[in-house]
Amino acid sequence: MTISNDQDSRPRRRYAPRLPPERRRAQLLDAAFEVLARDELHELSMEAVARAAGVGKPVLYTVFRTRSDLVAALLTREREDAIKQVRETMPTDLRDLGPTAAYAATVSAFVRIVLENPTRWRLILAMPESAPREYREDLRISRAGILAEAETLARAGISLEPRLAGLDPALLAQTMLSFAEMLGRLAVTDPEIYTSDRLSQFANAFIATIARPVPQTDAES
Known part of the structure; x- marks a missing residue:
């Protein structure tokens, strides 16, 4: 008799590959710029940027602590x-x-x-x-x-x-x-x-x- 393990059947979470800090920052700003091409500035969200970059929100928040920080860096x-x-x-x-x-x-x-x-x-x-x-x-x-x-x-x-x-x-x-x-x-x-x-x-x-x-x-x- 085989005992199934429910955890084994769950899809594994995809992790973003590690990048040097400057490359990660540039990647996230590029993703924010991509989102901005179709959305207005006030509509720019952390969720949309993380999705465009192909990373989880925790990765985004390790570089930009707030949405304001992200917007300021992009505009600069x-x-x-x-x-x-x-x-x-x-x-x-x-x-x-x-x-x-x-x-x-x-x-x-x-x-x-x-x-x-x-x-x-x-x-x-x-x-x-x-x-x-x-x-x-x-x-x-x-x-x-x-x-x-x-x-x-x-x-x-x-x-x-x-x-x-x-x-x-x-x-x-x-x-x-x-x-x-x-x-x-x-x-x-x-x-x-x-x-x-x-x-x-x-x-x-x-x-x-x-x-x-x-x-x-x-x-x-």
Whole structure:
């Protein structure tokens, strides 16, 4: 007579393979980012992240003690990567293309990176209402840094292009940055209507139009 053991028939619990702390952290943040691609920030749950990572919740809680810790870490990573991407699109020398062409190329490159990673850029350009106050402040500081670099470029452009003479470099920088942000916001909120080609073509045409010399009247000539 064989005595059955009920415990032997139970499915064995699957354990996540051990990973170094940094790799585990990156894995969990990648999983949270994956969840965020289909859910809003306020809907992001520890259960969903653990499931996407293929680990149990205890593993998740050993890295991030609370949901707030997880959200803060994810937002920090995406903000830092976004700022790095922006800086990579900004020209270092305006003399090759000229100020107008360089700015048009920068805006087109910016729209392209936004559409390549809409999940990240929704967090930047269409900041969720549930975003923590600390994130909002960090984003404000990061934008101020980009704006300062844009003003430096604006001053260089004004010095190179006689048609820009007389423009306020600080206001020109604000205008350039706000214009790029507006196009990026359209790209992430309604990508089927505002495609990369449509936005880039508009940016090129608009910049060329406003940079065109104003024809002189008979009284001025």
